[in-house]
Amino acid sequence: MSMIELNGTTLAYDDLGEGSVVVLLHAGIADRRMWRGQVTALAQHHRVLALDLRGYGDSNLPENPFAHFDDVVGLLDALAIERAALVGCSFGGAVAIDATLAHPDRVTALALFGSAVSGHEWSDEANDLWESLIGDVDDEDFDAAAEADVRFWVVGPGREPADVEPALLEFAREMDRRALAAEAALGNVEVYELDRPAIGRLEEIKVPVLVGAGAADVPDICRLADEIAARVPGAVRLPDVPDAGHLLPLERPAVVNEALLAFLP
Known part of the structure; x- marks a missing residue:
């Protein structure tokens, strides 16, 4: 585990491998450990950074206002990394999308599994x-x-x-x-959001995008994956993975690793 200070808060991350950079962003019900099935496999071909978002896992709670999507780029800046592919699950997917829209010159590709999207409203279902x-x-x-x-x-x-x-x-x-x-704890801190939520801006994403979900996930998530794939130019929609829920990378690592290794630049 490595630690780095950004905007007055110490963030934890793992840093393995060499090559083009991949940043793994965890779900809101998890922390960077959910990527335990991906880190070693991806590090055979890439430099892999698995980040605990601010306040989660081993990262400290913030005192100052911040944006999760700025922290992603702040980590790249601190490590003198120009560009990276972002891989996100659930809330981490929403952070990855927001980072791509806020800092389009810093992202080479997006891979999203069971992704949320900022501004999306859950259905009555x-x-x-x-x-x-x-x-x-x-x-x-x-x-x-x-x-x-x-x-x-x-x-x-x-x-x-x-x-x-x-x-x-x-x-x-x-x-x-x-x-x-x-x-x-984060409820007591100001967390900045995009000026316009990503749900209305998906067509602005210009990098390659891979979208997947577990077939046993909540139906809203599978439909949202369909929407992302339909609205992002050139996005690739993977078939829903059978017998897998919301933490798809954790539950079915071999399927996710195969898709990522074929997709990542």
């Missing part, structure tokens, strides 16, 4: 699914909230917990408990 599967959860009870998140996102509405490897579920719960604490 997604809200109804949460209510039917989970119901009310005390947001201050991180154990209960993590259990709910993992049931909804990692298992997915079309599977049962028994369908997923128990060790993966426990690892996801542990990461999410830490992520929930981070999100609670």
